[in-house]
Amino acid sequence: MLRVDRRLLKNVDWPLLGAAFAIILLGLMCLSSLGLGRGGSGLAWRQLMWVGLGVMALLAVVTFDYRSLVRAAPALYLLGLALLVTVFVLGRTVSGARRWIHLGPLTFQPAELFKVIFILTLAWALTWRRAPQQTSRGTLGWIIALIAVPFALVVRQPDLGTALVLLPVLGAVLLGVGVRLRILGALAAAGVALMPLAWLALKPYQRDRLFVYLDPFRDPLGTAYNVIQAKIAIGSGQLLGKGISGATQSRLAFLPERHTDFIFAVFAETWGFVGCLVLILAYGVLIVRGFEIAVGTREARGRIIALGVTALFAAQTLINLGMVTGLLPVVGIPLPLMSYGGSSMVASFMALGLLLSVRMRQFQ
């Protein structure tokens, strides 16, 4: 199965992989520093295990020609939907949300996997029967229907963050294939018009979070607590950071969800502005390489996948960092390759695998 063409190996994107592993390494360091405090020890080891699993997933994805994966997209899409529905039936409720399915000792978040499936599905839908630039209104309708169902399911879990990440991916891909800005604007306007409906669907705590975004000190010990504590953690890192042993703010558990969605705050406290610059540079390399692959690929499905994956990374990174630094409302989005969590890690590796797969077959 692992019969990879030697020529393909020449086209492995080492800067991309290097940046990804640099990020993973920094993330592991953060997790192990959290273990220095109390509780939470062993986080880094478990994360490392997920990384191992992720690497295997990446190799598996790379082995397949991405084109065969696109052909399988309708089946994968249905499988993804089935998993999302299964969450409601078998899922375990953790902090008020049903997001996880248990597979033996492992827990697994279908929504994370679905992000990757969604990109493949887009590539399939836009290239099915005709060239993508000839996208008709009918195709657009198709695509909107394709996204609406899983979107609603993910929102219902509730996992607003993951659902919202699908939108910039969709937007970026549609823009890339040449859907006119006017049409995209109309879609966005329709989305905004539907906002009141979405508002009704939100849970009270989700509404609170939006309020808190507008005024963090509205409820300093309740919902805004995360935001304020994260800001304090990041800010107190100052230029050079407090070092691993000095990062009291995050280590002393003032910071909630410090190993998952808010891990960047731990990093920023520990390494300061200079450290953040290095980390953001690594994400920058990753994303720039992604865009380059998208530009450099001649084949339509490949470049849609490359653009989709890149948009996914960029959107997740930006939304997470924006949320942790207080620029955006708090929605639960993990920082790719850094936040603790198996599904997110494996999904990120699969996405990377798609990117690499496209790159290696760029000139075929």
Next chain:
Amino acid sequence: MDLAGESTARREAWRRRVLSLAAVVAVAFVGLLGQLWYLQVLEGGKLQELSEKNRIRIRPVAAPRGILFDRNGLALVDNRPAFTLSLIPREMDDRDTVLARLSVLLKIPMRELEEALERVPPDSFRPVRVRRGLTLEEVTKVEERKLELPGVVVEVEPQRVYPTSTFAAHLLGYVREVSGEQMKQGRYRRGDMIGQSGLERMLDEYLRGRDGGERIEVDALGRPVQVMRREEPDPGAQVITTVDRRIQEAAERAMTGRSGAVVVMDPRNGDVLAMTSSPAFALDRLTGNLEKEDWLKVVRDPLTPLMNRALQSQYAPGSVFKVIVAAAGLQEGSLTPMDRTYCNGEFHLGQWTFKDWKEGGHGHVDTRSALVHSCNIFFYQSGLKVGPAAIARYAQAFGLGAPTGVDLGGEKPGLVPFLDGRRRGDGRGWQAGDTVNMSIGQGQLLVTPMQVARMMSAVANGGVLWRPRLVQRVERVDGTLAYSSSSKMTGRVDLSPVVWAFLRQALSGVVNEGGTGAAARIPGVEVAGKTGTAQSVAKSDSAKGQDHAWFASFAPAHDAEVVVVVLVERGGKGGQVAAPIARQIYQAIFLEKVAMVSLGGDG
């Protein structure tokens, strides 16, 4: 699908669109870096401070309250560690559950717990004291269930212990949590223990000390991770009083079961050696936890245990006042030691008849024997001869009718009528009968036991009025002096030495020559004194007709070291009731001298 045919133009368009997307992403990253620069570099210092505050909590450590010592270095009060139950609101995630558990566990009414928490913000990390003086058993109960009771802590605080529950109660005073009223002064923190009466209150500033604190590193749940720095509390300064614990104890023992007051003073400098007021309140009951009902019981007690009778109750001086009348007459020349009169038990003034206390009278009396036997008839006549103005002037000179200035609050001034030449109170003018009444210490005259002690000190020391002193000095723990007070003369009675000698001699006769104070006689020490029986306005039927019994005395008679004043409310005759109490106190004071005389007698 063959893509080789894709036109360069299409590829270029794709490239352009992707690059514009990349530009959007790049702009977003630049914005993000800007925010990071703002947070970490521009606001970094401020947020750094916040993060410090975030993880460091200050937990107050109560300063031990200063100790009060007697003049010989014996403690009048001490401290012992006591357990206080406190709540830390911020650490109580599920407040109602925790309170409910605690309420059941320690049988504290839910309402009480809620009230305690109402006074502080819900996110406060400062412990709110809920109950003091937990028993060891209660502490164990809480500690065993610590995990079920987040936010509930047991603090160790020093608490007052007393030798006996009522020992020197009025002198020392009790210590309680600041009241809401006192909080308004802004000097206290909620839950502070402050002196509410007596010396504890007067010297609270010194005794309280300064609370220390522990800087504790805590995690987000408020669980202490480590103590970073402990700032030791400054213990309160210690107070060296003028009190002699042995004498104080003797005085209280002697007054057991009586209502009244004793003041023991050093006539040479005004030092108060003992001061008791009976009945006393239980200091240990008033300190710490006190149920409202118990407090009301103390306040509403008809025997008014909270009142310091030595300073705050005013009584007619009765025959004790005869000393003043004699001093005034002898000094002014309207009375001589040779003056004699025949006492048949009655004195007629106009239509009024004034009686002697002794049925049938004293027979022939002179000035000295009139004092010794407290003959009323002699003093009725003498009073008229001396005149109300002179009597009032001398009464005032001896310090009656004005507060003594002792270092305790709430002192009453007493009353000397006729100071302004008029009778007080009603429109009726001053009558000869009023003078007659005043001559034996009745009528409107009012004095406090403390005033009488000062007056007798003046008789004993030849005319010096001392401000009664309770506090010698206040020393900080490092030995430096925080406050010191020296004896202060506040007045002088100028009588010729002959008159002083006469008075002292006569007062010695009261005790030692079969006078009214014979019951105060002790072997080995010459006690001098004057009895008094003051008419009281009976407040209840059972006490009706019972007079207040006085005995004001000093010893040794001609070189006085100590003044003892005893007042027994509704006790009866001074000689019968108050003098024996004084004797008990003298026996304690002159224990060694008395013992030596006894031994000599045996030989």
